[in-house]
Amino acid sequence: MxxxxxxxxxxxxxxxxxxxxxxxxxxxxxxxxxxxxxxxxxxxxxxxxxxxxxxxxxxxxxxxxxxxxxxxxxxxxxxxxxxxxxxxxxxxxxxxxxxxxxxxxxxxxxxxxxxxxxxxxxxAAEPTGMAAVVGGTRDEVLAAIERHGLHPANINSAAQVVAAGSLDAIAALGEDGPAKARVIPLQVAGAFHxxxxxxxxxxxxxxxxxxxxxxxxxxxxxxxxxxxxxxxxxxxxxxxxxxxxxxxxxxxxxxxxxxxxxxxxxxxxxxxxxxxxxxxxxxxxxxxxxxxxxxxxxxxxxxxxxxxxxxxxxxx
The missing domain is CATH 3.40.366.10 (Malonyl-Coenzyme A Acyl Carrier Protein, domain 2)
Incomplete structure (x- = not known):
């Protein structure tokens, strides 16, 4: 198939x-x-x-x-x-x-x-962006995204969620992200999805x-x-x-x-x-x-x- x-x-x-x-x-x-x-x-x-x-x-x-x-x-x-x-x-x-x-x-x-x-x-209406959150546990990742006022834009796999929202919030997630996870800013123009x-x-x-x-x-x-x-x-x-x-x-x-x-x-x-x-x-x-x-x-x-x-x- x-x-x-x-x-x-x-x-x-x-x-x-x-x-x-x-x-x-x-x-x-x-x-x-x-x-x-x-x-x-x-x-x-x-x-x-x-x-x-x-x-x-x-x-x-x-x-x-x-x-x-x-x-x-x-x-x-x-x-x-x-x-x-x-x-x-x-x-x-x-x-x-x-x-x-x-x-x-x-x-x-x-x-x-x-x-x-x-x-x-x-x-272009306001500065926003996206970041991949790789690793961690799903519940902790989603909780961290919500805590920073971001949105889970792409749920790509069990180990990768893409967060999206304001650039300040993306930066804050990078500094205070979920345990055992990497936050990787993406080169995109805005908070899609x-x-x-x-x-x-x-x-x-x-x-x-x-x-x-x-x-x-x-x-x-x-x-x-x-x-x-x-x-x-x-x-x-x-x-x-x-x-x-x-x-x-x-x-x-x-x-x-x-x-x-x-x-x-x-x-x-x-x-x-x-x-x-x-x-x-x-x-x-x-x-x-x-x-x-x-x-x-x-x-x-x-x-x-x-x-x-x-x-x-x-x-x-």
Missing amino acids: LAIVCPGQGAQKPGFLNPWRELPGVEQTLVSLSEGAGVDLVRHGTESDADTLRDTAVAQPLLVAAGIVAAAQLGAGTDLPAADVIAGHSVGELTAAALSGVLSDEDAMRLVAVRSQAMAKSA TPYMAAAREELAAFAPELSPSAPTVPLVSNAGGEIVTDGSRYLDLIVTQVASPVDWEACMGALRERGVTALIEVAPAGTLTGLAKRELKGIALANLNTPDDLDAARALVRDHAGVPSTADQEN
């Missing part, structure tokens, strides 16, 4: 689209996706430096486009079976919506353009009626508690709400475990989610689809796992 997962903001790296651009048709695809996003994806994915790629309005469209391109190349010219389940982390949920057919590629790019610009505006993004959520809600969601072709796992979504409108509602609500990736991994997933492929720029899966979903096969050189291994994983019942299913 195969899962495809799509990374969130922070996974982007300078020049990471250069290898994909060498494949036939990819540059034309990126130009087309750029039109929907209003961003020059070819230039940013091949030439822009790390500081430019940290811009939310650049990073988010770039990540969605990269996932669409990598997934398309995975199946190009093959008769590979479809994945059994799809999930995305934060903005990766928009990539997942495109890969599953909930949104057309064009609509996914239009939505990520609105999302990224709205979140950038909300982030918290009430600080309320205006962005309202902007997305106003834009959403312009989209035409469809039922997904495969089950989708939502960041909202790992809910399995089979209705396109429901998934779109959750994507809108998500910008001001926590991303519960630990629950998403739990949902993959419960479905009996035996293999997981992360589309470009890959590594973050497979890293979490390596620790939390022990024993499953993993593949990073970062460059065209990874295609053969990823396709082999698809052939071996997609459409194959889990061990639990086989025993029932």
Whole structure:
């Protein structure tokens, strides 16, 4: 049983689209996706430096486009079976919506353009930030986050929670954090997935009626508690709400475990989610689809796992 997962903001790296651009048709695809996003994806994915790629309005469209391109190349010219389940982390949920057919590629790019610009505006309204809290016990970590007036924006795993809020509170958490935990400030523009993004959520809600969601072709796992979504409108509602609500990736991994997933492929720029899966979903096969050189291994994983019942299913 195969899962495809799509990374969130922070996974982007300078020049990471250069290898994909060498494949036939990819540059034309990126130009087309750029039109929907209003961003020059070819230039940013091949030439822009790390500081430019940290811009939310650049990073988010770039990540969605990269996932669409990598997934398309995975199946190009093959008769590979479809994945059994799809999930995305934060903005990766928009990539997942495109890969599953909930949104057309064009609509996914239009939505990520609105999302990224709205979140950038909300982030600029006041100085806020995020920090990863690694280690410690869950109860103590959450208590420390609350004590400093922060919010648990990303629950990434049993050992990693991302706190978000004012910069002063982030600094205070670093000085007075939970026992046996490290507090690592993140290079992001604001307190995403918290009430600080309320205006962005309202902007997305106003834009959403312009989209035409469809039922997904495969089950989708939502960041909202790992809910399995089979209705396109429901998934779109959750994507809108998500910008001001926590991303519960630990629950998403739990949902993959419960479905009996035996293999997981992360589309470009890959590594973050497979890293979490390596620790939390022990024993499953993993593949990073970062460059065209990874295609053969990823396709082999698809052939071996997609459409194959889990061990639990086989025993029932």
